[in-house]
Amino acid sequence: MSRTFLITGAGKGIGLALAGRLAADGHHVIGMARNAPPSFPGAFIPVDLGDDIAAAAAFAVVAERFDLDGVVNNVGLVRPALLADTTLADLDAVMQLNLHPALLAVQATLPGMQARGWGRIVNIASLTVLGTTQRTAYAAAKAALVSFSRTWALELAGTGITVNTVAPGPTETELFRANNPQGSAGAQRYLAGVPMGRFGTPEEIAAAIEFLLTEDAGFITGQTLHVDGGASIGKLAI
Numbered sequence: 001m002s003r004t005f006l007i008t009g010a011g012k013g014i015g016l017a018l019a020g021r022l023a024a025d026g027h028h029v030i031g032m033a034r035n036a037p038p039s040f041p042g043a044f045i046p047v048d049l050g051d052d053i054a055a056a057a058a059f060a061v062v063a064e065r066f067d068l069d070g071v072v073n074n075v076g077l078v079r080p081a082l083l084a085d086t087t088l089a090d091l092d093a094v095m096q097l098n099l100h101p102a103l104l105a106v107q108a109t110l111p112g113m114q115a116r117g118w119g120r121i122v123n124i125a126s127l128t129v130l131g132t133t134q135r136t137a138y139a140a141a142k143a144a145l146v147s148f149s150r151t152w153a154l155e156l157a158g159t160g161i162t163v164n165t166v167a168p169g170p171t172e173t174e175l176f177r178a179n180n181p182q183g184s185a186g187a188q189r190y191l192a193g194v195p196m197g198r199f200g201t202p203e204e205i206a207a208a209i210e211f212l213l214t215e216d217a218g219f220i221t222g223q224t225l226h227v228d229g230g231a232s233i234g235k236l237a238i
Helices: 015-022 052-065 089-118 136-156 174-179 185-192 200-210
Strands: 004-008 030-034 043-046 069-074 118-125 162-167 222-227
Touching: 004 015, 004 089, 015 030, 015 200, 030 052, 043 052, 052 136, 052 200, 069 089, 089 118, 089 162, 118 136, 118 200, 136 162, 136 185, 162 200
Parallel strands: 004 030, 004 069, 030 043, 069 118, 118 162, 162 222
Antiparallel strands: none
């Protein structure tokens, strides 16, 4: 069955890879990000999701124009810093972009999914929720997304709408490489923590997200799926 899904942060990386997978499988995709990619397999709405007013307006338009079956909250921001160097401005910026669009997107599209009695919400978190250095703001924001999923899953459990989290490990995305250049100490540190000895690809993360959007995943809700080459093994899972 063809479904319609909204993906934030769809201009590159995991979001763009997911859009390609969904479109190839016959689904309709609406993407949102600040900048449109050179090509996109669906409708694309350029919007600064860091602007709450602009984001809310864009989500309202999407909810009015499309019968959405699901939302993937993928947009994010990371500002690496040690504890002593983390500023309130950076904390607020990271929290805002990781959390505000997720809440606004679901609030805008929820009435339609409830009316149809079917829906899928997937929040994209990170392995960093289990603890890592220089990620005070980012890890906190992604941990909040995990909590969003667990709370929303309970609230929506009887509606036909599932809510889950995918927590990628180190993945070859533009965002990751911007903060961990090839051969850098940061990249080597991350690689050393992956038992499989390599970084993931956006397509591998997208495959896991797509499964949670399917009919077959209808009895899975409130869960966090770590897609990380084994990097979360031995760490305390939340």
